[in-house]
Amino acid sequence: MAEYNQLTPELIAELENIVGGDNCLTGEDINEDYSHDEMPIYGTHMPDAVVLPANTDEVSAIMKLASANNIPVTVRGAGTGLVGGSTPLAGGIALCTMRMDKILEYDENNLFVRVQPGVRLCDLAADAIDHGFMYPPDPGEKTGSIGGNVSTNAGGMRAVKYGTTRDYVLAMTVVLPSGEVLRLGREVAKTSSGYSLLHLMVGSEGTLGIITELSMKLIPNPKEDMSFILSFSDIQTAIAAVPKIKLAGLNPQSIEFMERDIVDSSAEYTGNKIIPTVVDGNECGAYILVTLDGNDEDEIFQRAETLAEIGEEAGAFDTLVIEHPADKAAVWAARSAFLTVIEAETEHLDEMDVVVPVDKIAEFLGFIHDTGVENDVLIRSFGHAGDGNLHIYCCGNNIEREAFLEKSTRVMHAAYAKCNELGGQVSGEHGIGHAKKEYLRESVGDTAFSLLSSIKQAFDPKGILNPGKVCN
Known part of the structure; x- marks a missing residue:
């Protein structure tokens, strides 16, 4: 990282003038949460000041001050990231966008919503439904911010049908490291107008600019949806069914996989035992959770019959229909609780969210579990079977942090090498942050990594914006 200047009392006074004294925190007023994201095992570092701007003008003024005085700035939203992306490694200013939390406008004719970056995913999703729309991106952490979702190109459970966050970004307002304000994109359906700076900003993890406003595409809300649990003896048999489901023309909204151990842990932790563990006298070892949506219940049931036939041919013990709204909510609450459960049961946690070809999921899972055994590291896993995005956690209890990291690092090195061998990618939706930089370099090669740098x-010649992340 570059050499930076320190925040002086005079500069802090200028920050207070920009955002107001109550929205500029220093010293003991800074909560420890601002020193890390949801994975503090990747390191913590306290900022010298936290600022909470309310609009684009305030963000611009902050960046002009930081640029003129060579002060590093790390952007954060809700802090729900998992790769150390919002950790202020160089100190300086932590710029939190969570005061910018307004849903500004719905354009019902052109099917988009204009929001500030601090709007939480759960709030936008619910508000869109109230307006008769669906905002399709559905990352697992519902309290994450839309700005954070865009900055990491978050995917989620509906990506198999609807795509990732990138597919819903029409336009944005961005403040560059210099403080200059740019409007990128337009609220139109398509473009062929030069390099797409808009899509370059998506997934840039706060290293190129600060997003202060977004126009996000909406779709009409499907009138009906149903979920189905297909139970299997083991994960290999379950995963083998996924390509058949995708090729059957069922157009599923989501296809998730779950292993028995995490289902048991979730049931014990939450008291929610909606997912069966014994079906027709058979012990379940793994599950596929499928959601079908549409505008006609009868048509969904027709597709469900095909799904059940595919399941039976693939070795499923049964296909359980989850039709009642309360049961659907319970099933998806159990699925959404998986990471929370793992965190609650684990003293030390390391994670990856690799994405591999769908027909390589079982091979990769077998490899990572074997590697965990070889290194005496417990592996927990679940993820998006429909698009090959796997959430895998190295877990350690009753072990010192450094000893655990030594073991988990060996597992990670082997896992990312295997991911490359299978034609996968380092991250499907969590991003790179500072925890996965070297794995990114190994994956893309020196030439591509140099182009990223x-x-x-080009965007940040002084290197003041979110230093130490992704490729710098």
Whole structure:
């Protein structure tokens, strides 16, 4: 990282003038949460000041001050990231966007909503439904911010049908490291107008600019949806059914996989035992959770019959229909609780969210579990079977942090090498942050990594914005 100047009392006074004294925190007023994201095992570092701007003008003024005085700035939203992306490694200013939390406008004719970056995913999703729309991206952490989702190109459970966050970004307002304000994109359906700076900003993890406003595409809300649990003897048999489901023309909204151990843990932790563990006298070892949606219940049932036939041919013990709204809510609450359960049961946690070809999921899962055994590391896993995005956690209890990290690092090195061998990618939706930088370099190669660094240099020649992340 570059050399930076320190925040002086005079500069802090200027920050207070920009955002107001109550929205500029220093010293003991800074909550420890601002020193890390949801994975503090990747390191913590306290900022020298936290600022909470309310609009684009305030963000611009902060960045002009930081640029003129060579002060590093780390952007954060709700802090729900998992790769150390919002950790202020160089100190300086932590710029939190969570005061910018307004849903500004619905354009019902052109099917988009305009929001500030601090709007939480759960709030936008619920508000869109109230307006008769669906906001399709559905990352697991519902309290994350929309700005954070865009900054990491979050995917989620509906990506198999509807795509990732990137597919819903029409336009944005961005403040560059210099403080200059840019409007990128337009609220139109398509473009062929030069390099897409808009899509370059999506997934840039706060290293190229600060998003202060977003126009996000909406779709009409499907009138009906149903979920189905297909139970299997083991994960290999379950995963083998996924390509058949995708090729059957069922157009599923989501296809998730779950292993028995995490289902048991979730049931014990939450008291929610909606997912069966014994079906027709058979012990379940793994599950596929499928959601079908549409505008006609009868048509969904027709597709469900095909799904059940595929399940039976693939070795499923049964296909359980989850039709009642309360049961659907319970099933998806159990699925959404998986990471929370793992965190609650684990003293030390390391994670990856690799994405591999769908027909390589079982092979990769077998490899990672074997590697965990070889290194005496417990592996917990679940994820998005429909798109090959796997959430895998190295877990350690009753072990010192450094000893655990030594073991988990060996597992990670082997896992990312296997991911490359299978034609996968380092991250499907969590991003790179500072925890996965070297794995990114190994994956894309020196030439591509240098191009990424050159892009960073073009946007941020002083290197003051979120230093130490992704490629710098």
